[in-house]
Amino acid sequence: MALVERPPRTATAAPAWTPSVNPAFALVAIILVFLPAVASDFVLVQIFAWSYMLGIIALSLMFLAGYGGMVSLAQITLAGLAGYLMAILGVNGQPGGLGWPWGIATLVAILVTMVFGAIVGALAVRTEGIYMIMITLAIAAAFFYFTNENYAIFNGHTGINAIPTPHVFGVDWHAPVPFYFLTLVIAGLCWAAVSYISRTPFGLALQGLRDNPRRMAALGFNVNAHRIAAYVFAAFLAALGGVLLVWSYGEIAPGTISVSAAIDILVIAVVGGLGNPIGPFIGALIYALLKTFALDFLVAVGLDGNRYRLLIGLGFLVIVFWSPDGVIGLWERWRRRGETSQRRQGGGGHG
Amino acid sequence: MTKFIERNPLWALILLVALAFALWLVFASWPQGFEDVFGKKKLFLNAVLNGITLGGLYFLVASGFTLIFGLMRNVNLAHGSIYLLGGYFGYLTSDATGSWLLAFVVAFIVAAALGVVLQVVVFRRMEGQDLRQTLVTIGISIVLADLMLWWFGGNSYQIQTPAWLRGPIELPLVTAVRSSGEVVYLTYPIVRLVIFLASVVIAFLMWLALNRTRIGMIVRAGVDDREMLAAMGVPIQLVFVVVFAFGAGLAGMAGVVGGTFQSLSPGEDTRFLLASLIVVIVGGMGSITGAALGAVIIGLAEQIGLAYFPTYAIVLTFLIMVLVLALRPQGLLAAR
Numbered sequence: 001m002a003l004v005e006r007p008p009r010t011a012t013a014a015p016a017w018t019p020s021v022n023p024a025f026a027l028v029a030i031i032l033v034f035l036p037a038v039a040s041d042f043v044l045v046q047i048f049a050w051s052y053m054l055g056i057i058a059l060s061l062m063f064l065a066g067y068g069g070m071v072s073l074a075q076i077t078l079a080g081l082a083g084y085l086m087a088i089l090g091v092n093g094q095p096g097g098l099g100w101p102w103g104i105a106t107l108v109a110i111l112v113t114m115v116f117g118a119i120v121g122a123l124a125v126r127t128e129g130i131y132m133i134m135i136t137l138a139i140a141a142a143f144f145y146f147t148n149e150n151y152a153i154f155n156g157h158t159g160i161n162a163i164p165t166p167h168v169f170g171v172d173w174h175a176p177v178p179f180y181f182l183t184l185v186i187a188g189l190c191w192a193a194v195s196y197i198s199r200t201p202f203g204l205a206l207q208g209l210r211d212n213p214r215r216m217a218a219l220g221f222n223v224n225a226h227r228i229a230a231y232v233f234a235a236f237l238a239a240l241g242g243v244l245l246v247w248s249y250g251e252i253a254p255g256t257i258s259v260s261a262a263i264d265i266l267v268i269a270v271v272g273g274l275g276n277p278i279g280p281f282i283g284a285l286i287y288a289l290l291k292t293f294a295l296d297f298l299v300a301v302g303l304d305g306n307r308y309r310l311l312i313g314l315g316f317l318v319i320v321f322w323s324p325d326g327v328i329g330l331w332e333r334w335r336r337r338g339e340t341s342q343r344r345q346g347g348g349g350h351g
Numbered sequence: 352m353t354k355f356i357e358r359n360p361l362w363a364l365i366l367l368v369a370l371a372f373a374l375w376l377v378f379a380s381w382p383q384g385f386e387d388v389f390g391k392k393k394l395f396l397n398a399v400l401n402g403i404t405l406g407g408l409y410f411l412v413a414s415g416f417t418l419i420f421g422l423m424r425n426v427n428l429a430h431g432s433i434y435l436l437g438g439y440f441g442y443l444t445s446d447a448t449g450s451w452l453l454a455f456v457v458a459f460i461v462a463a464a465l466g467v468v469l470q471v472v473v474f475r476r477m478e479g480q481d482l483r484q485t486l487v488t489i490g491i492s493i494v495l496a497d498l499m500l501w502w503f504g505g506n507s508y509q510i511q512t513p514a515w516l517r518g519p520i521e522l523p524l525v526t527a528v529r530s531s532g533e534v535v536y537l538t539y540p541i542v543r544l545v546i547f548l549a550s551v552v553i554a555f556l557m558w559l560a561l562n563r564t565r566i567g568m569i570v571r572a573g574v575d576d577r578e579m580l581a582a583m584g585v586p587i588q589l590v591f592v593v594v595f596a597f598g599a600g601l602a603g604m605a606g607v608v609g610g611t612f613q614s615l616s617p618g619e620d621t622r623f624l625l626a627s628l629i630v631v632i633v634g635g636m637g638s639i640t641g642a643a644l645g646a647v648i649i650g651l652a653e654q655i656g657l658a659y660f661p662t663y664a665i666v667l668t669f670l671i672m673v674l675v676l677a678l679r680p681q682g683l684l685a686a687r
Contacts, residue, residue: 071482071485123673123676123677126676126677126680127676127680129481129482130426130481130482130485131632131636133426133485134426134628134632135632135672135676137625137628138625138628138629138632138669138672139669141621141625142665142666142668142669142672145665146663146665146666146669149661149662149664149665150662150663151662152662259621259625260493260621263489263493266486266489267489267490267493270486306501307497307501309493309496309497310493310494310497310498310501312493313490313491313493313494313496313497314490314494316486316489316490316493317487317490317491317494320483320486320487320490321487
């Protein structure tokens with residue numbers, strides 16, 4: 001079942017890629033660490049911190065889709081569940097808040113989200129490919145409508161607001177620069193974790209399951225257990241992203257987890273590229289830039305500024321039509337084109 | 352039928368008792384104690400009728416979706432956008448000409464034309480590539496949603512019900528017996544009943560066309576093995592285009608129906624895409640009868656949930672989906 005159409009070489013691309021671009025990687029890391037020295041608070045929070053948070057959630061989708069061959073549209077739902085749980089268990093502006101300390105509330109929120117991720121996974125792995133997309137989409141929609149209509153727990157359409165960002169070590173983590181570093185560090189850790197897991201026996205087994213589940217089953221691997229475990233790990237990533245989102249906005253409402261938000265996460269992951277854990281962050285940065293500046297850009301060229309979704313949709317279509325493995329794919333193909341033309345001159349070339 | 356009873360006597364008995372109980376709920380006048388626990392009978396009857404008629408609308412949308420999937424394995428996530436586009440064009444037509452029936456014709460033609468374009472430009476180029484089709488159609492639905500928001504704005508429109516369908520009708524269903532011995536019958540909007548009957552007729556015609564005509568035979572053969580069908584000289588690409596156009600046209604007509612007894616506004620496209628997804632997941636992908644069964648189940652679940660536990664209604668729909676997935680992942684009446 002070829003869910004993610006791609007040349008088989010990408011199975012080994014991720015391990016080979018990371019060490020090979022060390023100079024570029026180090027350069028990017030240095031730029032990101034010293035960015036607060038030059039960039040304004042608006043750029044730091046509205047573009048970079050936001051794209052780290054979206055990137056973490058999209059990374060959880062990339063992990064499932066890229067390594068596991070399972071496209072889940074419920075990742076924003078898991079993020080939203082973690083956010084809602086943290087808001088309900090912790091301190092918030094509604095009379096019903098339980099007021100637990102933030103650490104315990106966050107921990108419980110993440111753990112419960114992982115359990116829910118296991119349930120979603122257990123449902124989703126009963127099917128494959130396109131059915132899985134539909135089922136996870138249906139789960140995402142059901143949870144959205146549930147939070148939108150339920151006032152007893154989720155406070156309906158308004159959602160829950162006035163959720164404080166914790167002060168730890170005397171630092172106000174809601175202030176732009178600390179929050180930027182908080183998201184940067186967590187995003188970096190998530191990226192490192194996914195890169196690492198893709199090379200562990202578990203990650204390799206997952207990629208084997210993506211390419212040929214029957215052979216892996218014959219080799220004695222428990223197909224469903226691996227897939228559900230992948231869902232649980234992805235739920236952990238999504239929950240981290242969701243907690244950060246709530247700290248950033250100070251509120252959570254059904255709009256954050258709507259169907260179009262679920263699709264946006266898919267767009268981010270696909271545009272960035274499903275073949276490499278850095279892809280979702282690139283996709284998220286493009287998305288954040290588009291969403292922030294599309295209005296100015298459209299007005300500047302004389303069009304209606306409200307048409308930014310049209311721009312996003314068209315951009316997405318172009319990427320999907322011409323480069324199924326996203327911006328990363330474009331870049332890698334461009335690099336490889338240089339290589340193959342050199343090899344052809346030397347008499348090589350493999351068609 | 353008899354085979355089923357012979358093979359599963361216990362299930363047959365349970366189903367029979369459930370059916371009898373359902374009939375009793377609908378036709379008998381409820382005893383006082385029963386009404387105290389479960390509320391007025393009128394509430395129940397209205398919920399059931401609303402659910403069944405909503406199921407008719409869901410069937411119109413989902414049958415096109417499942418037909419397209421069953422034959423071509425095309426996953427068209429722009430199906431909801433086609434529904435909404437059909438509805439908007441139907442609204443424009445009925446607003447300009449005042450003719451409700453003409454709205455159906457225009458909506459069908461517009462939606463079918465869009466379906467032809469989708470099949471020729473998108474799906475033919477990426478046959479068998481599930482994920483790319485899904486992604487491309489998601490992209491198309493984002494673009495279409497924004498274009499429709501641009502042209503029609505964020506207001507909600509309602510298509511005018513024609514004069515001969517306006518008003519309520521009295522049904523021979525008892526809601527209550529007054530203390531004076533006078534019997535109260537249920538009144539219900541006639542337009543919803545007519546639309547439901549129309550969708551039953553369409554379902555029957557589809558069944559007839561699929562099972563009794565040459566084109567239907569070709570389509571069924573295509574569902575089973577399209578390579579072999581192509582090898583026998585059937586112009587399979589043409590069949591694909593026709594089926595896609597028909598499926599999309601059905602969704603467009605459903606848009607007019609939805610615009611008449613609900614309303615048309617941005618966001619309805621996703622709602623109906625999701626409704627058809629859940630309907631075909633429950634009923635079984637690629638099966639028309641499955642779509643009909645799934646549509647009625649989901650419509651009933653939604654409306655009964657809405658009547659008895661409003662804020663948890665969606666959970667009921669979701670639970671049904673989960674239950675079906677857990678017990679029969681391929682759907683209740685899957686084609687294979």
